[in-house]
Amino acid sequence: MTNGGRPTIADVAAAAGVSRSTASRAMAGSGYVSPATRERVWAAARRLAFEPNELARSLRVGASSAVGVVLPDVGSAFYAAVLKAAQEVLEAAGYHVLVVNTERTAARERAELQTLRSKRVVGLLLSSYGGYEDVGVPTVFFDDVVPGAGIAGVALDNGAGLRLLVDHLVRDHGHRHIAYIGPPETNEEGQAPRIFVGRERLEAFRSAVGDAGLPLPARFIRTSDERGFLEGARAAAGELLRLNERPTAIVAGTDVLALGTLETARELGVRVPEDLALVSFDEPPYAHLIDPPVTSLDRHDAELGRRAAELLVGALRRGADGSRPAQTVRVPLELRVRRSCGCPL
Amino acid sequence: MTNGGRPTIADVAAAAGVSRSTASRAMAGSGYVSPATRERVWAAARRLAFEPNELARSLRVGASSAVGVVLPDVGSAFYAAVLKAAQEVLEAAGYHVLVVNTERTAARERAELQTLRSKRVVGLLLSSYGGYEDVGVPTVFFDDVVPGAGIAGVALDNGAGLRLLVDHLVRDHGHRHIAYIGPPETNEEGQAPRIFVGRERLEAFRSAVGDAGLPLPARFIRTSDERGFLEGARAAAGELLRLNERPTAIVAGTDVLALGTLETARELGVRVPEDLALVSFDEPPYAHLIDPPVTSLDRHDAELGRRAAELLVGALRRGADGSRPAQTVRVPLELRVRRSCGCPL
DNA sequence: CGGCTTTCTGGGATCGATCCCAGAAAGCTG
DNA sequence: CAGCTTTCTGGGATCGATCCCAGAAAGCCG
Numbered sequence A, B: 001m002t003n004g005g006r007p008t009i010a011d012v013a014a015a016a017g018v019s020r021s022t023a024s025r026a027m028a029g030s031g032y033v034s035p036a037t038r039e040r041v042w043a044a045a046r047r048l049a050f051e052p053n054e055l056a057r058s059l060r061v062g063a064s065s066a067v068g069v070v071l072p073d074v075g076s077a078f079y080a081a082v083l084k085a086a087q088e089v090l091e092a093a094g095y096h097v098l099v100v101n102t103e104r105t106a107a108r109e110r111a112e113l114q115t116l117r118s119k120r121v122v123g124l125l126l127s128s129y130g131g132y133e134d135v136g137v138p139t140v141f142f143d144d145v146v147p148g149a150g151i152a153g154v155a156l157d158n159g160a161g162l163r164l165l166v167d168h169l170v171r172d173h174g175h176r177h178i179a180y181i182g183p184p185e186t187n188e189e190g191q192a193p194r195i196f197v198g199r200e201r202l203e204a205f206r207s208a209v210g211d212a213g214l215p216l217p218a219r220f221i222r223t224s225d226e227r228g229f230l231e232g233a234r235a236a237a238g239e240l241l242r243l244n245e246r247p248t249a250i251v252a253g254t255d256v257l258a259l260g261t262l263e264t265a266r267e268l269g270v271r272v273p274e275d276l277a278l279v280s281f282d283e284p285p286y287a288h289l290i291d292p293p294v295t296s297l298d299r300h301d302a303e304l305g306r307r308a309a310e311l312l313v314g315a316l317r318r319g320a321d322g323s324r325p326a327q328t329v330r331v332p333l334e335l336r337v338r339r340s341c342g343c344p345l
Numbered sequence C: 001c002g003g004c005t006t007t008c009t010g011g012g013a014t015c016g017a018t019c020c021c022a023g024a025a026a027g028c029t030g
Numbered sequence D: 001c002a003g004c005t006t007t008c009t010g011g012g013a014t015c016g017a018t019c020c021c022a023g024a025a026a027g028c029c030g
Helices: A011-016 A022-030 A033-047 A054-060 A077-092 A107-117 A156-175 A196-209 A230-241 A254-265 A302-317 B010-016 B021-028 B035-048 B054-061 B075-093 B106-118 B160-171 B197-211 B231-240 B257-265 B300-320
Strands: A066-069 A096-101 A123-126 A139-142 A154-158 A178-182 A221-223 A250-252 A277-280 A296-299 A327-329 A334-337 B065-072 B096-101 B121-124 B139-142 B152-156 B178-182 B221-223 B249-252 B279-281 B295-298 B327-331 B334-338
Touching: A011 A022, A011 A033, A022 A033, A033 B300, A054 B054, A066 A077, A066 A107, A077 B075, A077 B160, A096 A107, A107 B231, A123 A302, A139 B121, A154 A156, A154 A302, A156 A178, A156 A196, A156 A250, A156 A277, A156 A334, A156 B152, A178 A230, A178 A254, A196 A221, A221 A230, A221 A334, A221 B300, A221 B334, A230 A254, A296 B178, A302 A327, A302 B300, A334 B300, B010 B021, B010 B035, B021 B160, B065 B075, B065 B106, B075 B231, B075 B300, B096 B106, B106 B121, B106 B221, B121 B300, B139 B257, B139 B300, B152 B160, B152 B300, B160 B178, B160 B197, B160 B231, B160 B249, B160 B334, B178 B197, B178 B257, B178 B334, B197 B231, B231 B249, B231 B257, B249 B257, B257 B279, B300 B327
Parallel strands: A066 A096, A066 A123, A123 A139, A139 A154, A154 A327, A178 A221, A178 A250, A250 A277, A277 A296, B065 B096, B065 B121, B121 B139, B139 B152, B152 B327, B178 B221, B178 B249, B249 B279, B279 B295
Antiparallel strands: A296 A334, B295 B334
16 A cells, blocks of 8 residues: 555455455446446545555556646636536536647647647547647647547637627618727737738628728737737727727627727717717627727627537547547627617617 | 657667767756766757657656646636736746646535646645645645635735725715625535635724614625626615615725726616715725725735745755645735725825 | 346556666776 | 776566456356
């Protein structure tokens, strides 16, 4: 009994008067064991408070029961919600969850993927920031998807979402001067993240505005890093609001950016929604209690996490080998109309 | 090379023309290895893209390099922030982080602690919901602390915090009818969580009000589960606001409860802060953008996580054996005065 | 009851990395 | 150069659970 004072299967076997093999079979419920001995082994295990050493088990079996979840930022409400939902599904399916944080950095992502690999995770849920390399285990991408890589991807329907926002501003409020503040299109290494949430949203904004037959001057497009919390957003919003010909509406590609814009507008004495309509892609926490309540897209964060986890679990069950081509699932978004767009509520 | 196609140390050794022992020493940098062979081994390892199998290493060494972090709810902003800060410290110190979610449930907590034990984590950061049993590894409690257990505890200074809130209402605004809505004092099994964040805050509220020489009718005290999100809060607030002799101020023991109270007040046409002052123990996300901005305590969530992680890392470095008595560190809180208390801003 | 399948059990090898120890090689000293 | 320490290397055992396989025990059938 050298395992840090903890009993091993050998101790259990001895206590039950059987061999390790038999004890192992009895505990795992595999192979032939007579009911009587099984009972004896179980009793011994209970008595000794035996807990199998997962490390040894995993080593022998050649794979752990751990799944890695790679997040750009656990601190953000979005990723926290995704994580929570994913974790529920994974634990229900018998997997343990190893969470790592990349701090929205490709370098950290690479390092973390490396350690996950050495921990022999059997699968991966990954929101990439550009550091992705094939880890050699079934991988489901979420939020930011590397097209064709991994066994599947789950992302928000960025295109449809931005169209909802722009159309609402144009059709229901008659705006013709709409600006956009979005997340950056590249990561800290200057590479574009893969499916490019940022780029996708920007393109979607462009085509939505174009399809509405509206002009889109270059100065109406800004991107800002979300990493610096509100500061970047404030700076970008400031530039936009100090323009000679100010936009009458702003679409924010992210909740943090929307809130930063809101703050800046206040500071500059620009009233929302009277002087400026504001809509946000992401729903800020407690959006309805904010002044003014922010019109935004309900994102179903949990749904995204759940779907991703389910895809992974399904693949692991089937013994996925990445043979079938990776497909990207799109999670739909709903417009939640509140006051910041100018709707009377 | 049977390790899922991945090279093992034996492969590296063979490629470098040395024994496994030597290869191991070269990689680990321990014991005697001549510079020349070390270089050869490293080269071979690089060439083969060797990654040590953490499972095997941990098994042999008798301990993993993983630390467990047990949270009641990853989805909550508070715990997410704590996790993020703790993770930073732990990873910097070379530990991997295993996150588990107890869903604010003693039963889940017990189950999760069990699996963490079988994964041979070397340490634990634990916010208990009552399911705690000694896991046999150095444990630092945070937020809700089991007195005397583990090697240390880090908690908010609930007493001082509530005094700040009550004193502000009494001294600066002259309130004499102050009610309290707090989190429950027991968990789902009817047991009190250990240090009893809920109980501690309630007691602190009681004595702060008592010390101010104010009466405190029993009907001014409500507790409500935070698990049901805003619903419980709304119900409790509703009861309070429909009283014949309504309180003139409410202290919420939690941000969710404050926001629920705010919603209910709106629905009932009670204006905050004109008809009702509201202060919150926890700071809601983007408290300053809420209508009205919520006066609350700045919690330094990250500080709490960082301190807890640092205490654990320190103990692990020193080879803690729980010999010295566990001490509870209190993280200070600051009052952030905003509009909901009635201050003109 | 002999022969045959099915059930049950234990011995030994195995997963991959580390550690102990013995022995070889090299370096140093008088 | 003998004698000693220090440096360096490889063989084998080890961590704890599982798996393969051989062989024993039990059950079944004509």
